[in-house]
Amino acid sequence: MSGGLRLLPLGTRGFIPTRGGQTMSFLVEREGAFLLLDAGSGVARLAEPGPAGRLAGAERLDVVLTHYHLDHVIGLSYLPGVARHLKVTIHAPAPPLTEAGPEAIERLISPPLFPHRIAEWPMPTEVVAYRSGPLEIGPFALEVRAQRHPGGSVGLRVGDSMAYVTDTVADPATVAFVKDVDLLLHEVWLGDGEGASSAAASGHSAAADVAEIAARARVRRVALVHHHPGRDAAALEALRASIERRAGLPARVLEEGVPLDVG
Template sequence: MRFDTLNYIRFWGVRGSYPAPFGSHMRVGGNTSCVELRVDNHVLICDGGSGIIPLGHALMTQPEIKEVTIILTHYHWDHISGLPFFIPAFVPGWKVNIYGPGDSKRIIEQRISGQMIDPYFPIEVETWLADIQYLTARNSQLEYGPFKMETFNVHHPGSTFGYRIQVHDKIIVYASDNELSFIDKSIADRKSELEPQELKLIEAMRLEEREKALESVYNAHVFIHDAQYTPEDYAKKRGWGHSCYIDTAHFAIDAHVKQLYLFHVDPNYNDAKIEDLHRATIKLLHERQADTECHIAREGLIIDIDKL
């Protein structure tokens, strides 16, 4: 199979929080968030975690493509820590477009360059020799080549985006960090303080919020979503901005997603544990008689977009 001509999605980094280069983790992978979409020789890169480093090396081995667009969900370190080592950014003749949360190109540039200044890093972005362009969206929409992207806000500390990406007739939704039960937690924490009428109003707001969130994902061919925690770990880390894999599965079913990929998995979970969570998710899908398929987002996994 020639991947220089195939339209595909490839996972280069699938871990959350920090890289986990351990022998017990290599079936799933140890790099942090980075997903490549290649269609019609246009490369769209979702997040710049440590997975973007091997992607950069791979891009340097081919002659056809000299431009990429990187879309960032947010600026937490596990999502941008690979950018200082992304080789195409240092090579004249390349063009690297970068987009992420921020009201202006200048703000996006400041957030990227902040990790590459003394005393945190010895080389600043001024050493990038590629043509670096910081992008802005219009009405939360962005286009690059065949990709039409729409941002939506998710529940994670700080300003964080999810992306609904349309390419040809396919829909791919990427939401790496998102706490689906965030509002449920907020209601539970204040339930004893609220009058019945207030609870009724808040419940209506919760349902409205969920419907709006489902719209961003509805009928996606591929849904790449935060599935960081087990129920036990999520109970300890409510409010941290990540989802229990069970919440992710139910949400995918309700959104009529065709293929769910469990992503941004906890770096403390070894391969066997993640594979157990995958089997439990498949069981849940079967119990709900859902058509949704579930997969582990494994580093190196390639999805043929044309066959979705």
């Protein structure tokens, strides 16, 4: 990796795990340290041989949440099963970045929704609120940005290697935040035929707007994430090709479980 990152997509879909795809979670590795961006149902893939092997020699896992919608946090309840040998720190956004704070995790990971509170987990686990950036987590330096989404969400930038922008309307202010990164992970919930009214109502982004952001920010490449569970492989390929053509730079649909070297 020579100073860069290794990205392992665990879940790339939005809302519902379907068609063999899980909801949002990405394992990022640098210098033997591991960062988990969001904890959707994709966390279940940490039990698979490949990801489990990557974490076998690790001592800790830092989880950074962007917000508290279930497709981004349900996998927290899987951690006692897939990360019980690790020291876990959950970095949870708080106002003014999001409307809710870590109390949302306490509500989810407690009876009657879950039998064991975090304090009762088999591994040492800490929940730490973050209200602004930058975040210094081991070898990772993260910039954060509040985004427009119901309840709020947070955009993340990991140095010049990558930016993670999901659950937000396509915002022109994102251009400066992600400028010149090697890889932009940007949500593409809405397709070419769905306009601004749909984006505003849902708090999500349309393909044409994502292409414009990527082009203006001069990112090296863009990956489609948080795409609609109703889209099959052919529909995703059409969306990818449309963004690549509009942006004039490489676009890809990430394959879950397949690592990618970044930056």
